Amino acid sequence: MGLTEMYGLGIAKGMILTLKHLGRKPFTTQYPEERLSLPARFRGYEFTWYINRCTGCATCAKACPHGCIRIVTAGYADNRYIVDTFDIETSTCMYCGLCVEACPFQAIYMGSGFERATYNVERLTLDKEDLIAAPKKPSLYAQFTLPKPREDDEPSLAEAVARGR
Amino acid sequence: MTTAISGIELANQIKASFAEAVLEGDERAVILRSEYLTQVASFLKTTPGLEFDYLSHVTAVDYLDYFEVIYHITSLAHNHSAVIKVKTPDRDNPEVPSVASVWCGANLQEREVYDLMGVTFLEHPNLKRVLLWEGFPGHPLRKDFLTLEGKSPWQTIEPLEEGHHVL
Amino acid sequence: MSFKTEPLVVNFGPQHPSTHGVFRMIVSLDGEVITDVEPVMGYLHRGVEKLAEERTYLQNIPFTDRLDYLASMSNNLAYVLAVEKLANIPVSPRAQYLRVIMAELQRIASHAMAVGSFLNDAGAFFTPLMYMFREREKVLDLFEMTCGQRLTYNYMRVGGLSHDIPPEFLPALGKFLDDMPGFIDEYEQLLSENEILLARTKGVGILPPQLAINASVSGPILRGSGVKWDLRKADPYCVYDRFDFDIPVGKAGDSYDRFWVRLQEMRQSVRIIQQAVAQLPQGEVRSQVPATLRPQAGEAYAHIEAPKGELGFYLVSDGSVAPYRFKIRSPSFINLTPLREMMVGYKVADAVIILGSLDIVLGEVDR
Ligand code: SF4
Ligand code: SF4
Numbered sequence: 001m002g003l004t005e006m007y008g009l010g011i012a013k014g015m016i017l018t019l020k021h022l023g024r025k026p027f028t029t030q031y032p033e034e035r036l037s038l039p040a041r042f043r044g045y046e047f048t049w050y051i052n053r054c055t056g057c058a059t060c061a062k063a064c065p066h067g068c069i070r071i072v073t074a075g076y077a078d079n080r081y082i083v084d085t086f087d088i089e090t091s092t093c094m095y096c097g098l099c100v101e102a103c104p105f106q107a108i109y110m111g112s113g114f115e116r117a118t119y120n121v122e123r124l125t126l127d128k129e130d131l132i133a134a135p136k137k138p139s140l141y142a143q144f145t146l147p148k149p150r151e152d153d154e155p156s157l158a159e160a161v162a163r164g165r
Numbered sequence: 166m167t168t169a170i171s172g173i174e175l176a177n178q179i180k181a182s183f184a185e186a187v188l189e190g191d192e193r194a195v196i197l198r199s200e201y202l203t204q205v206a207s208f209l210k211t212t213p214g215l216e217f218d219y220l221s222h223v224t225a226v227d228y229l230d231y232f233e234v235i236y237h238i239t240s241l242a243h244n245h246s247a248v249i250k251v252k253t254p255d256r257d258n259p260e261v262p263s264v265a266s267v268w269c270g271a272n273l274q275e276r277e278v279y280d281l282m283g284v285t286f287l288e289h290p291n292l293k294r295v296l297l298w299e300g301f302p303g304h305p306l307r308k309d310f311l312t313l314e315g316k317s318p319w320q321t322i323e324p325l326e327e328g329h330h331v332l
Numbered sequence: 333m334s335f336k337t338e339p340l341v342v343n344f345g346p347q348h349p350s351t352h353g354v355f356r357m358i359v360s361l362d363g364e365v366i367t368d369v370e371p372v373m374g375y376l377h378r379g380v381e382k383l384a385e386e387r388t389y390l391q392n393i394p395f396t397d398r399l400d401y402l403a404s405m406s407n408n409l410a411y412v413l414a415v416e417k418l419a420n421i422p423v424s425p426r427a428q429y430l431r432v433i434m435a436e437l438q439r440i441a442s443h444a445m446a447v448g449s450f451l452n453d454a455g456a457f458f459t460p461l462m463y464m465f466r467e468r469e470k471v472l473d474l475f476e477m478t479c480g481q482r483l484t485y486n487y488m489r490v491g492g493l494s495h496d497i498p499p500e501f502l503p504a505l506g507k508f509l510d511d512m513p514g515f516i517d518e519y520e521q522l523l524s525e526n527e528i529l530l531a532r533t534k535g536v537g538i539l540p541p542q543l544a545i546n547a548s549v550s551g552p553i554l555r556g557s558g559v560k561w562d563l564r565k566a567d568p569y570c571v572y573d574r575f576d577f578d579i580p581v582g583k584a585g586d587s588y589d590r591f592w593v594r595l596q597e598m599r600q601s602v603r604i605i606q607q608a609v610a611q612l613p614q615g616e617v618r619s620q621v622p623a624t625l626r627p628q629a630g631e632a633y634a635h636i637e638a639p640k641g642e643l644g645f646y647l648v649s650d651g652s653v654a655p656y657r658f659k660i661r662s663p664s665f666i667n668l669t670p671l672r673e674m675m676v677g678y679k680v681a682d683a684v685i686i687l688g689s690l691d692i693v694l695g696e697v698d699r
Contacts (some may be wrong), residue, residue: 008527009525010524010526010527010530011526011527011528012527013522013525014522014525014526015520017518017521017522018522020457027469039476039477039480039498040498041477041479041480041495041498042476042477042480043479043480053435063391064391065387065391065392089609094394094484095481095484096393096394096484096486097480097486097494098390098391098394098395098486101494102623112482115443135681139480141479142481142494142495144495154378159428160542161426166567166568167566167567193631218545218546219548220548220668221635221642221644221661222548222644222646222661223546224646224649224657224659224661226656227657235646236634237644237646237661239529241545241556241559241561241566244566244567248633259448264532267548268546268548269543269547269670270546270547270548270549270666270669271548271665272547273384273668274548274666277665281381292376294351294371295374296373296374296377296699297374297377298374300647305379305382306381306382323620325695
């Protein structure tokens with residue numbers, strides 16, 4: 001047993017360090033009042049889906065490892081399918097982003113939210129109406145090239161592109 | 166860089182001591198007759214120049230007609246590695262001798278293979294299921310394992326008298 | 333004086349704070365002395381190996397995140413290396429360097445967690461864990477800005493990475509690298525000389541090197557027993573052969589040495605990242621890979637030195653879009669092999685410390 005071990009010097013040294021921390025600024029934030037700014041690529045809840053861009057090709061549904069996207073189309077017009085049903089079952093979704101990566105028309109984006117706890121699991125399924133009505137805060141995850149602006153684009157997409165990554 | 170010893174070279178060395186043991190040896194692996202597995206394993210572990218003292222991993226693959234048990238072995242002293250394989254004669258009664266007496270690291274891994282693939286390791290010290298519970302019907306990693314006959318997995322647990330389920 | 337004692341069987345877990353998840357040990361005691369230990373696992377078994385047989389090579393990457401959820405980057409890396417080996421896919425130099433940077437950042441984060449929760453088990457309730465969380469948090473911030481998530485990154489891709497790093501990554505990383513050695517000094521000051529910690533961990537749970545090798549343990553546990561075996565040196569993958577770093581090894585093979593090895597490895601990781609940042613080339617990060625990959629029939633085994641030990645993926649392909657067999661060589665699971673030998677003869681209070689020093693993650697033990 002060394003000298004330090006006998007006299008408890010090791011503990012004293014540790015205590016000095018602990019005391020030093022009293023003078024430091026806290027590095028925590030008080031969550032509901034204070035919010036951290038999220039990075040542009042944050043993969044969050046509320047998928048942002050632009051019906052004007054979506055052609056109903058279902059590439060996203062095929063790319064999903066869990067099969068949580070369900071697409072039913074009704075008819076074909078104007079070089080695209082008319083999307084009848086577009087359900088995302090976010091209760092089984094793992095936010096991997098593979099659907100976003102797969103979409104060839106840049107019609108679906110991850111969202112930027114994380115506060116969507118509900119008491120009922122069925123409410124976690126986002127259907128077409130939910131997706132259209134949702135507040136659109138597209139994350140720029142998996143946008144290897146930023147989408148080219150189009151006339152029928154919604155303003156939120158233009159904002160996201162302007163924000164860049 | 167770990168040098169991978171080719172199966173052909175290793176097969177020749179094994180053949181010098183156990184003429185019967187080798188079924189075939191190709192670039193990647195040596196395929197052994199399962200009766201000789203334990204003897205060859207201790208030969209590989211103790212022979213100077215080979216000294217495979219570290220069993221990296223044990224697994225099995227279901228090839229529909231038979232199972233193949235695969236051992237990745239490494240020598241820490243010489244920094245070389247090799248792959249040995251054993252084929253079970255058929256699918257209905259797959260039995261392979263255990264190498265847990267040579268490398269005790271095989272203990273849990275062979276239990277896992279037994280649990281998920283249903284290959285029995287003869288003379289294993291403690292051959293029980295490890296990830297699933299006793300009484301689970303079938304071995305899920307087999308290619309013919311599809312469903313639990315319409316039951317959810319939880320319905321396959323049959324409570325014992327004392328109210329304990331699993332060990 | 334000797335007391336008359338009775339054998340007693342105690343169940344540790346499955347819901348016990350010291351088991352770091354749902355893991356159960358059936359501990360037989362004679363008085364306070366452990367006479368037998370039987371680990372019981374599988375409470376978190378999700379059948380990843382079976383699930384993976386029905387999904388494409390790309391779709392399996394998010395599943396690997398969920399094995400060792402404290403080191404998702406390493407899991408991603410080991411898996412994509414196995415697929416690249418199977419299908420002979422080249423990786424650009426920039427992606428190789430970024431992979432090394434990510435894997436080493438992940439090692440720092442995972443070891444911080446391991447050290448913190450080990451001290452928690454030793455009775456230093458939560459203060460050291462919070463110190464460690466502070467540093468881990470910075471690593472998670474770096475990961476979040478790169479790939480958008482803090483825990484399940486899904487960042488590596490077959491043939492490279494999903495994204496290049498954002499422009500703000502390197503400055504933030506540089507700041508982290510400047511600060512980190514100071515923090516490790518702090519931990520050492522706080523902990524390595526602490527008499528209580530020394531008394532609780534020195535000479536506890538000794539794993540002799542012969543047994544360690546024979547029982548196939550790997551990672552800091554093997555090195556804590558004094559065996560100098562690190563796949564980054566022994567079998568360099570990515571570009572690890574271009575960096576200069578040391579392999580810390582313990583002497584006694586006790587719980588303290590395993591803890592000490594982890595602390596030192598964090599230092600070495602900082603060194604590796606500094607060199608990698610200095611050498612980081614420009615260029616593409618993802619090579620051209622068909623969207624649905626169909627490797628020719630064959631098999632491949634790739635292994636890396638993950639924070640917990642040798643993490644390997646053994647893939648068998650039959651030429652279709654999904655692997656025919658997907659086997660995970662998970663270090664946490666195999667590191668439990670010598671648990672009985674390590675615990676028998678020690679006091680029941682040491683069981684928690686010994687298990688804590690093994691640093692298992694149940695997502696990986698049970699898969
Ligand atoms: S994020 Fe992943 S799991 Fe969720 S819908 Fe998209 S592909 Fe499926
Ligand atoms: S891949 Fe894109 S365009 Fe095709 S259905 Fe999905 S969201 Fe619409």
